[in-house]
Amino acid sequence: MNDVYLNHLGVLCAAGRGHAALREAMRRPFPPDLRTKLALPGGRDYPTAPVSAPLPDTGHLPLPLQSRNNALLLAALEDIRPQVDAAIARYGAGRVAVVLGTSTSGVGESENAFLARGEAGVFPADFHPNQQELGSPALLLRETLGLAGPALVISTACSSSAKALASAARLLKSGQCDAAIAGGADSLCRFTVGGFVALDSVGSNGCNSMSRNRDGIHVGEAAALFLLSREPGPVKLTGWGETADAHHISAPEPSGRGALAAMRQALERAGLAPADIDYINLHGTATQQNDAMESLAVSQLFGAAAPASSTKGLTGHTLGAAGALEAAICWLTLQDNSQGLLPIHQWDGEADPELPALNLVEAGQALGRPPRRALSNSFAFGGSNASLILEAAP
Numbered sequence: 001m002n003d004v005y006l007n008h009l010g011v012l013c014a015a016g017r018g019h020a021a022l023r024e025a026m027r028r029p030f031p032p033d034l035r036t037k038l039a040l041p042g043g044r045d046y047p048t049a050p051v052s053a054p055l056p057d058t059g060h061l062p063l064p065l066q067s068r069n070n071a072l073l074l075a076a077l078e079d080i081r082p083q084v085d086a087a088i089a090r091y092g093a094g095r096v097a098v099v100l101g102t103s104t105s106g107v108g109e110s111e112n113a114f115l116a117r118g119e120a121g122v123f124p125a126d127f128h129p130n131q132q133e134l135g136s137p138a139l140l141l142r143e144t145l146g147l148a149g150p151a152l153v154i155s156t157a158c159s160s161s162a163k164a165l166a167s168a169a170r171l172l173k174s175g176q177c178d179a180a181i182a183g184g185a186d187s188l189c190r191f192t193v194g195g196f197v198a199l200d201s202v203g204s205n206g207c208n209s210m211s212r213n214r215d216g217i218h219v220g221e222a223a224a225l226f227l228l229s230r231e232p233g234p235v236k237l238t239g240w241g242e243t244a245d246a247h248h249i250s251a252p253e254p255s256g257r258g259a260l261a262a263m264r265q266a267l268e269r270a271g272l273a274p275a276d277i278d279y280i281n282l283h284g285t286a287t288q289q290n291d292a293m294e295s296l297a298v299s300q301l302f303g304a305a306a307p308a309s310s311t312k313g314l315t316g317h318t319l320g321a322a323g324a325l326e327a328a329i330c331w332l333t334l335q336d337n338s339q340g341l342l343p344i345h346q347w348d349g350e351a352d353p354e355l356p357a358l359n360l361v362e363a364g365q366a367l368g369r370p371p372r373r374a375l376s377n378s379f380a381f382g383g384s385n386a387s388l389i390l391e392a393a394p
Contacts, residue, residue, distance in 0.1 A: 017075065098152070101320045158283070193219050
């Protein structure tokens with residue numbers, strides 16, 4: 001047996017911290033008027049989804065590792081630290097890998113430092129340019145845990161942490177490690193929100209995926225960390241698919257062929273047919289082009305039967321953390337769920353007649369049995385596509 005198991009999960013996002021908070025939140029509609037507004041220069045503010053849970057202090061770390069992004073990771077690690085420590089003791093520090101996804105890292109700290117420099121003429125004492133290094137999250141966990149195995153960060157925008165989970169699975173299957181801490185983190189900052197505003201991709205009232213009224217994302221922040229190993233656990237990572245469209249720097253390839261190929265690869269690797277999937281977590285960003293592309297690709301492969309939802313209306317679009325966060329939502333859905341209650345589709349309920357019809361999950365919708373398999377999509381700028389299949393262990 002060379003199966004890869006997602007043994008343990010630490011997670012926090014705007015919906016709360018921990019399994020119980022996220023499980024409860026993903027089964028109820030989220031009122032858009034509760035979203036936090038972030039003001040940008042020029043006076044206009046935009047909906048966002050920040051983490052409100054207290055975060056660990058990073059003051060004990062070397063200055064280059066001190067950032068909100070790394071504080072989010074430390075919070076997620078706290079929830080699985082006993083299991084991680086046990087894995088290190090069992091396998092050795094050189095046999096535990098770290099594979100993470102991020103797109104912001106410590107950009108927020110650089111942003112604040114330049115604002116402070118504009119006022120005071122000098123950078124603040126708590127700023128170091130290496131805080132925004134994309135490798136910082138992996139260095140953080142490696143130093144915190146005393147690890148000596150492979151440690152890397154993948155930064156492919158919104159597919160980053162989905163690809164991190166796939167990469168961790170490959171390390172395990174190839175024998176390069178015996179356990180892996182994998183997932184992702186992204187922290188909220190004005191730089192990111194402003195970038196999406198410049199692309200006309202931020203919704204006036206947040207993510208409203210598949211609606212005729214959709215007008216873009218709202219940015220969130222999150223961290224989700226899994227402990228993966230070949231030791232049997234509650235959920236297996238049975239399939240993954242990764243493709244690259246190279247169609248456009250930000251717009252998806254409109255026919256969805258790359259997304260479709262990623263989903264097919266994941267099914268083939270898992271040895272499954274489309275009918276075997278009980279639930280699909282859509283990338284579902286609520287931009288005009290992404291929803292059109294994804295609904296077309298999903299309908300071509302799954303028809304209108306498979307229950308599907310975008311949970312970004314609840315969590316915000318957490319960018320480099322989205323793949324791991326939405327895998328976490330699937331992981332929770334596959335456990336302790338005898339009636340098969342599914343994460344609801346967060347939207348206003350007004351379907352876009354120009355999109356292929358999907359079976360979008362309503363509040364209270366359930367399979368009437370325990371779910372077995374879930375697929376999660378992550379599609380990124382530059383046409384980086386990733387699909388994951390999680391399966392409840394027998």
